[in-house]
Amino acid sequence: MNWQIELRRISKVFDERVVLRDISATVTAPGAWTILGPNGSGKSTLLRIIAGLLTPTEGEVLYLYNGERLTAHQRRQSVGMVAPDIALYRPLTALENLRFFARARGLPVQDSDLLRWLERVQLRSRAHDPVASFSTGMVQRLKLLTALVHRPSVLLLDEPGSNLDEAGMEFIRETVREQAQHGIVIIATNDTRELGYGEPLVRLGA
């Protein structure tokens, strides 16, 4: 398997404010990389551009598999992302959220499979509770599961450790370690606990 993501001269301007200027980088699977920088430096914007949620003002992001460029649909099937501003459906239960994201991605999953997944992040006992009743740390763990349920080749994490306790952080470390063995992980962070998760890919200024 030969996954590659190429960032070609990415710039992003919001109104007249330049957030990213001429960013180029290449990552090849397997491995983990970090996007570093202080608050407001554009880490989240760059990660959203890589995920395809934002269009760069200039430049492009290429997803390549064995040298072949992926279509938008293939890219969607290959990417999982967790970010603070990407929410789950709060009136639905943990199991219903997980079931929706699995089925939307075309996975023929059974509830028993999903319950096993919830077990991994200590949410099995809360599977039938609405997400609105969850703590922020529990929501973060569930977001990780929804990003992983389709076993993505590319995992994008924006401040993944926010609101997590030590057990949650251990799950992140384990997930990053596993993902980095067969795919690509890109982590946007300025949390000192997460700096060692991968090699620096881009350092952004304020």
Add this chain to the structure above:
Amino acid sequence: MNRSSGWVHEAFAVFAKDWLLELRTRVALGAVVLFAVTSVMASGFALAPPSGVPAEVKAALLWVVVFFAAVAGLSRVFVVEEETRTADSLRLAVSPTGVFVGKLLFNTVLMWGLCLVTVPLYLLLLEVPVRSASLFVTVVVLGSTALACATTAVGAIVAKATTRGALFGVLSFPVALPPLLVAIHGTRAAWLSGGAWRVATGDLQVLVGFILVIVPASLLVFEHIWSE
């Protein structure tokens, strides 16, 4: 894990999720049913025989009620994803076509449900004579489907706008007016005309044509709007 691809299963997943959310929150159902039932009851008491209001006026009033009930509830399907910050979760997992078709299915079924409650109540209270029941049902099904398509399309366009309330009204007017007028004409034919099907053939063709044009056109526009 094996995985099926394509927008059909995506659309059904979105449709099922939206119904589950609606049954939990009752945001759209509350707005639609409250508006429709109140309007029909008010019209029923005000215009019931022997008020002498002609059937032409009653046909127009029926569709005005259905249209405003649709506007009250159906425009919310995209807005709610933006307001609850779940839109990006959808963008990551589902293709624009899957999202649009899922939301359109949801709105269409909601609209049919609305008509199922409103129309018999309206006929009962206003004592409207229906000469061709089969034509009337056909006009209601096609008219409500066309209005669901129109409100879904406009709802998708305005979801990200900050002044979405005003924008929805402005954009809905030209988009929803043609099917509304045709549905009123077809309803009048079903209620009054002897050769009702012959009179309403053009109306039905316009409604079907409207649906066949607006759905693909909306899909084309939606791909660009939804992406950013």
